[in-house]
Amino acid sequence: MRKVKIVILGAGYGGLMTATRLQKAVGVNEAEIVLVNKNSYHYETTWLHEASAGTLHHDRVRYDVKNVIDTNKVQFVQDTAVEIKTEEKKVILENGELEYDYLVIALGGESETFGIKGLKEHAFSIVNVNSARQIREHIEYQFATYNTEIEKKDERLTIVVGGAGFTGIEFLGELGNRIPELCKEYDVDYEKVRIICVEAAPMVLPGFDPELVNYAVAHLEKKGVEFRIGTAIKEATPEGIIVGKGEDETEEIKAGTVVWAAGIRGNSIIEKSGFEAMRGRVKVQLDLRAPGHENVFIIGDSSLMINEEINRPYPPTAQIAMQQGETCARNLAALVRGKNELEQFKPDIKGTVCSLGEDDAIGVAFGKKMVGSKASFMKKMIDNRALYMIGGPSLVMKKGKFNIL
Amino acid sequence: MRKVKIVILGAGYGGLMTATRLQKAVGVNEAEIVLVNKNSYHYETTWLHEASAGTLHHDRVRYDVKNVIDTNKVQFVQDTAVEIKTEEKKVILENGELEYDYLVIALGGESETFGIKGLKEHAFSIVNVNSARQIREHIEYQFATYNTEIEKKDERLTIVVGGAGFTGIEFLGELGNRIPELCKEYDVDYEKVRIICVEAAPMVLPGFDPELVNYAVAHLEKKGVEFRIGTAIKEATPEGIIVGKGEDETEEIKAGTVVWAAGIRGNSIIEKSGFEAMRGRVKVQLDLRAPGHENVFIIGDSSLMINEEINRPYPPTAQIAMQQGETCARNLAALVRGKNELEQFKPDIKGTVCSLGEDDAIGVAFGKKMVGSKASFMKKMIDNRALYMIGGPSLVMKKGKFNIL
Numbered sequence: 096m097r098k099v100k101i102v103i104l105g106a107g108y109g110g111l112m113t114a115t116r117l118q119k120a121v122g123v124n125e126a127e128i129v130l131v132n133k134n135s136y137h138y139e140t141t142w143l144h145e146a147s148a149g150t151l152h153h154d155r156v157r158y159d160v161k162n163v164i165d166t167n168k169v170q171f172v173q174d175t176a177v178e179i180k181t182e183e184k185k186v187i188l189e190n191g192e193l194e195y196d197y198l199v200i201a202l203g204g205e206s207e208t209f210g211i212k213g214l215k216e217h218a219f220s221i222v223n224v225n226s227a228r229q230i231r232e233h234i235e236y237q238f239a240t241y242n243t244e245i246e247k248k249d250e251r252l253t254i255v256v257g258g259a260g261f262t263g264i265e266f267l268g269e270l271g272n273r274i275p276e277l278c279k280e281y282d283v284d285y286e287k288v289r290i291i292c293v294e295a296a297p298m299v300l301p302g303f304d305p306e307l308v309n310y311a312v313a314h315l316e317k318k319g320v321e322f323r324i325g326t327a328i329k330e331a332t333p334e335g336i337i338v339g340k341g342e343d344e345t346e347e348i349k350a351g352t353v354v355w356a357a358g359i360r361g362n363s364i365i366e367k368s369g370f371e372a373m374r375g376r377v378k379v380q381l382d383l384r385a386p387g388h389e390n391v392f393i394i395g396d397s398s399l400m401i402n403e404e405i406n407r408p409y410p411p412t413a414q415i416a417m418q419q420g421e422t423c424a425r426n427l428a429a430l431v432r433g434k435n436e437l438e439q440f441k442p443d444i445k446g447t448v449c450s451l452g453e454d455d456a457i458g459v460a461f462g463k464k465m466v467g468s469k470a471s472f473m474k475k476m477i478d479n480r481a482l483y484m485i486g487g488p489s490l491v492m493k494k495g496k497f498n499i500l
Numbered sequence: 501m502r503k504v505k506i507v508i509l510g511a512g513y514g515g516l517m518t519a520t521r522l523q524k525a526v527g528v529n530e531a532e533i534v535l536v537n538k539n540s541y542h543y544e545t546t547w548l549h550e551a552s553a554g555t556l557h558h559d560r561v562r563y564d565v566k567n568v569i570d571t572n573k574v575q576f577v578q579d580t581a582v583e584i585k586t587e588e589k590k591v592i593l594e595n596g597e598l599e600y601d602y603l604v605i606a607l608g609g610e611s612e613t614f615g616i617k618g619l620k621e622h623a624f625s626i627v628n629v630n631s632a633r634q635i636r637e638h639i640e641y642q643f644a645t646y647n648t649e650i651e652k653k654d655e656r657l658t659i660v661v662g663g664a665g666f667t668g669i670e671f672l673g674e675l676g677n678r679i680p681e682l683c684k685e686y687d688v689d690y691e692k693v694r695i696i697c698v699e700a701a702p703m704v705l706p707g708f709d710p711e712l713v714n715y716a717v718a719h720l721e722k723k724g725v726e727f728r729i730g731t732a733i734k735e736a737t738p739e740g741i742i743v744g745k746g747e748d749e750t751e752e753i754k755a756g757t758v759v760w761a762a763g764i765r766g767n768s769i770i771e772k773s774g775f776e777a778m779r780g781r782v783k784v785q786l787d788l789r790a791p792g793h794e795n796v797f798i799i800g801d802s803s804l805m806i807n808e809e810i811n812r813p814y815p816p817t818a819q820i821a822m823q824q825g826e827t828c829a830r831n832l833a834a835l836v837r838g839k840n841e842l843e844q845f846k847p848d849i850k851g852t853v854c855s856l857g858e859d860d861a862i863g864v865a866f867g868k869k870m871v872g873s874k875a876s877f878m879k880k881m882i883d884n885r886a887l888y889m890i891g892g893p894s895l896v897m898k899k900g901k902f903n904i905l
Contacts, residue, residue: 225687229644229648232637232641232644236641240634243630281633282630
């Protein structure tokens with residue numbers, strides 16, 4: 096009897112959770128499991144704002160995939176998926192191809208620029224380890240260059256953050272800690288630095304409790320962040336950004352650094368492979384399979400599920416991706432054993448905490464609102480929990496956050 | 501009786517040596533001593549190649565001037581000298597002016613670009629703390645950017661060092677240590693990195709013993725440095741450099757980083773203030789005074805003295821600047837006390853050691869040639885000695901080099 100072949104694309108939260116659960120759920124004789132990932136490492140997407148600001152080294156936000164998978168049961172292939180040929184049950188990789196009986200697409204999202212001119216060319220995005228360390232180095236280079244110039248360009252010290260959503264706010268919180276350090280490091284006057292958050296929507300952190308949002312804004316403003324809410328970026332240029340002002344006018348904001356943190360869409364491979372999608376996200380069945388594809392699961396940022404209570408999509412979070420991975424692994428194990436009744440996925444939102452820097456945060460956990468060091472502690476526990484779920488206690492010891500006040 | 505007013509311009513090796521010796525040699529009632537420096541700190545010019553490569557943090561190569569002067573005896577003014585009006589016995593500063601009875605010009609040298617096109621705009625120079633940390637950050641940014649680009653530009657990872665003199669060779673030695681670290685840090689293939697040393701003269705380290713030079717070249721080549729000796733830089737561009745090739749041809753070398761380490765000239769204030777000079781250096785009298793100026797001493801990189809034995813100028817080194825500072829302080833003390841017979845300066849070259857990175861060097865000390873860890877040890881002792889001479893044992897403890905194998 097030929098073994099069932101399962102291919103998992105992506106070693107992010109969803110893909111790694113699927114792989115680590117599946118390697119326990121099925122025997123070596125039942126299925127051949129292949130995990131494909133672009134890099135040899137997994138990175139904590141939800142920690143990238145720290146690596147980008149330079150408050151946490153990028154090696155702290157990643158670990159080797161091989162450290163958490165059982166290589167006797169899961170074969171790891173380091174390669175990049177280019178296209179999925181569902182009719183042929185085949186994945187085209189940059190350096191080869193893979194056939195599958197069951198496929199899990201867990202490739203993560205991509206930055207959504209909404210067609211704003213110049214954004215791809217002139218703005219950075221907090222999307223992976225490579226981009227995070229480039230942002231950190233870019234900001235440091237601006238500070239290092241400031242004092243070497245005879246005519247000082249103060250705009251070198253201006254950082255524009257596009258978007259006041261989760262990533263934008265967490266990145267601003269880290270900058271609040273990092274900027275005073277950089278000023279000291281490079282003999283730069285703190286008063287010269289500007290951090291400007293530009294958000295097209297009329298509010299900060301949409302969906303969050305207004306009381307918590309007020310706390311966050313006050314905290315960040317105290318650290319020197321200027322908020323330009325209800326202000327749309329029209330264009331990014333080599334010199335900064337151009338924003339809308341009133342009905343027809345525009346205004347230029349000069350800035351040495353522009354970081355776009357305002358949108359995420361599904362992976363481009365989704366549309367390229369012919370799946371029906373909205374902004375790269377496939378509205379999956381409750382069993383996490385793509386409609387019309389009995390053998391293809393889609394989880395994480397490229398999947399779309401509606402929260403019936405508010406009739407809006409669930410946000411693309413690590414929490415949901417990991418829970419999907421658990422369900423996906425159980426459903427795959429069932430299919431391998433010839434069962435056709437699959438489990439229906441239901442997110443269990445334990446809480447959401449948004450960090451505001453080193454020792455402050457806002458959030459809701461177990462139905463309770465919290466702020467300050469208590470929320471910050473909770474945030475670190477959530478970060479450690481993600482490590483624990485995928486790599487057990489040894490990974491928590493190695494990569495966990497213990498800088499608890 | 502009006503106190504004699506002595507103004508010392510510059511807190512480099514020569515200026516600080518003059519100030520610290522003078523504060524002991526003359527009483528508070530005899531003279532008023534003012535030390536003027538652009539920055540609040542002194543930096544070790546001879547260690548800047550380490551800060552530029554990133555092997556030593558820039559805060560390790562500097563210390564506060566106020567830590568080593570006796571502020572009861574020496575008044576410290578943080579300001580930049582703009583021009584000296586010798587007829588009026590006055591120094592024009594950016595934010596004021598200072599009158600003097602005796603003046604010490606110890607302002608250090610400047611990078612000499614020999615009129616090579618584009619060098620000022622497109623190349624970095626290892627000249628001060630600001631430029632050193634900018635070079636470090638620039639190189640790191642190139643490495644950080646490499647993996648974010650879809651089309652890899654290998655030339656980002658090419659570093660051209662212009663000049664195979666002392667600074668160029670020492671910088672190459674540090675790069676030899678630093679590049680493997682950067683490759684690891686930014687997931688860059690070591691094979692993709694190129695370090696090219698371009699030197700117009702037909703030899704490396706002119707004036708050094710050929711046996712030692714061969715050792716240095718072999719050592720650096722083993723670390724991956726390519727030498728292009730007898731090759732003149734014709735132009736620096738935003739993409740790299742253009743060098744001469746044969747009689748009339750030129751060749752482009754693309755490089756993300758070009759560091760010019762090939763020449764030093766005297767301070768531009770010298771010519772601006774009407775002193776007769778060659779490339780900004782004044783051929784001073786044996787008592788270190790400028791010819792025709794009985795009350796102006798010039799020491800360090802802006803002074804020129806001939807080594808009669810070989811009929812060539814002494815090189816601008818920290819060793820000579822510090823020795824000049826000692827003589828200068830004694831001569832000032834004599835003048836303050838009305839004595840007109842001044843001491844004649846004679847350099848006492850104890851040795852010269854050129855570092856080749858962390859644990860290797862070449863050099864001559866106490867008349868003996870040495871290489872390897874022995875020479876490297878000697879180099880660190882020379883560095884520590886400079887600290888000791890100016891700031892005593894406490895400065896050695898604070899800033900000294902003790903990473904001795």
